[in-house]
Amino acid sequence: MVMRFYVTTPIYYVNSTPTLGHAYTTIAADILTRHHRQRGDETYFLTGVDEHADKVARVAAEQGLAPQEYADKIVGAWQELPRRLNAVNDFFIRTSDDGHKRFVQEFLQRIYDNGDVYQDVYAGWYCVGCEAFKTEAELVDGRCPDHGTEPEWLEEKNWFFRLSAYQDRLLQLYDDRPDFVLPSYRYNEARSFIAGGLRDFSISRATQTWGVPIPWDPDQVAYVWADALVNYRSALSYAPGETLERFWPAVHLLAKDILRFHCVYWPALLLSAGEEPPRQLFVHGYLNFDNRKMSKSLGNVINPLELVDVYGVDAVRFYAARATTFGQDANVSVDDVRERYERELANDLGNLVSRTTAMIARYRDGVLEQTSADAPWDADALRGRLVDAFDRYDITGGLDEIWLAVRRLNQYVEESAPWQLAKDEARSDELTAVLYNLADGLTAIAVAVSAYLPLSAPRILDALGQPSVDLSLERVRGSTAVAASGIEASAPLFPRVEPPAVAA
Numbered sequence: 001m002v003m004r005f006y007v008t009t010p011i012y013y014v015n016s017t018p019t020l021g022h023a024y025t026t027i028a029a030d031i032l033t034r035h036h037r038q039r040g041d042e043t044y045f046l047t048g049v050d051e052h053a054d055k056v057a058r059v060a061a062e063q064g065l066a067p068q069e070y071a072d073k074i075v076g077a078w079q080e081l082p083r084r085l086n087a088v089n090d091f092f093i094r095t096s097d098d099g100h101k102r103f104v105q106e107f108l109q110r111i112y113d114n115g116d117v118y119q120d121v122y123a124g125w126y127c128v129g130c131e132a133f134k135t136e137a138e139l140v141d142g143r144c145p146d147h148g149t150e151p152e153w154l155e156e157k158n159w160f161f162r163l164s165a166y167q168d169r170l171l172q173l174y175d176d177r178p179d180f181v182l183p184s185y186r187y188n189e190a191r192s193f194i195a196g197g198l199r200d201f202s203i204s205r206a207t208q209t210w211g212v213p214i215p216w217d218p219d220q221v222a223y224v225w226a227d228a229l230v231n232y233r234s235a236l237s238y239a240p241g242e243t244l245e246r247f248w249p250a251v252h253l254l255a256k257d258i259l260r261f262h263c264v265y266w267p268a269l270l271l272s273a274g275e276e277p278p279r280q281l282f283v284h285g286y287l288n289f290d291n292r293k294m295s296k297s298l299g300n301v302i303n304p305l306e307l308v309d310v311y312g313v314d315a316v317r318f319y320a321a322r323a324t325t326f327g328q329d330a331n332v333s334v335d336d337v338r339e340r341y342e343r344e345l346a347n348d349l350g351n352l353v354s355r356t357t358a359m360i361a362r363y364r365d366g367v368l369e370q371t372s373a374d375a376p377w378d379a380d381a382l383r384g385r386l387v388d389a390f391d392r393y394d395i396t397g398g399l400d401e402i403w404l405a406v407r408r409l410n411q412y413v414e415e416s417a418p419w420q421l422a423k424d425e426a427r428s429d430e431l432t433a434v435l436y437n438l439a440d441g442l443t444a445i446a447v448a449v450s451a452y453l454p455l456s457a458p459r460i461l462d463a464l465g466q467p468s469v470d471l472s473l474e475r476v477r478g479s480t481a482v483a484a485s486g487i488e489a490s491a492p493l494f495p496r497v498e499p500p501a502v503a504a
């Protein structure tokens, strides 16, 4: 049976340019997608942008542009993000797509027809940054704690969604599926929010014109979240491809600040529209840049694409997966990026490839002979542990397992000392076996790490004369390397990088 894996990132607001946080979710979704492809699963990966926020309309107005003109102008920078991160997203959704707008109207109409929508007056403090109403209790000194700005008093007649009517069904959903939201502390957070009582929320805006018109009341537009969340479902209805609907339900990745919208509002909206709730939601933390450390090394680099320019895309992907256990917050710095690049990528992995290929070239004229000597580590166990880690969305744990194998292989080089064996003609078979074990281990490691390092992994395989197109997880096993010839000492995989001059 073919398994399906449909993963989404949140759609990003186009009112600014991409930051490391956006890159983080995109990289994680891509690592998960590539891993599931390696298993032979059928995958679909969706990312994109949210154009209908009030804050987008405001930024556009400041620049003297119509909102759509502004969105068209800036969307390129967002489409570049997955491309530069080497992400294999199947579709890039824009909420201004006709197909999306059509689906949102049809979706909201279903909720309306189901009797879950009513008209009421809403008055409250509204944070434009959050695109959400705030209760007095949520404000700190009268300001939004996330944005530090004073919310605006908003009072208008809106269409409300009967979220309160879904409390029991949501609790049932959470009780039936204890891994519905991961990590478990986020599950608990979402479940207690539901258990604490749910308030209906407005799904329309009367004072805005930028958005999807409410089908039964075209003078109002859909509230940005009632429009944006639907993207995960709408894309499957009109993106290029056959019968994409089969991919629903999705796995949603999101940062912790939008937990309620995704883990509470969205499943309720889906239930009301007669759709299946999401398959799972994984909530991750923030990568917080340490400004003090940052200013010491790379100046004001915060743009993830600038980090890609300096260290290469694989190093940024590697760092994102390795900096903290996926799910938790981390303090990150450019110094850390450089340190891991030099110590782990260049030294642990890059040097291992250079040494192995150089020894095969020097001691065996570039010929790799397949032997059946005992391998220094258990590649089958690595495959199993990778699958376990990815089943928990633990991309950090998966990489830890791979790195244990990298270190074990480095240790094996020192223990077996091929340069000593090469001096002794009587130990020639032993040397052949050691070189095979190294090439074999590196082949398994390259396949295993390809979800994280999609550029470097095929280079390692090519350097060892191994097939580099098929990256199936089945190849992460013992005796996976085939006999090869013409192996040459490889160029450094992760060459020395000169960090740019420190900014003033």
Ligand SMILES: [Zn+2]
Pocket: 127, 128, 129, 130, 131, 144, 145, 146, 147, 148
């Ligand atoms: Zn806010």
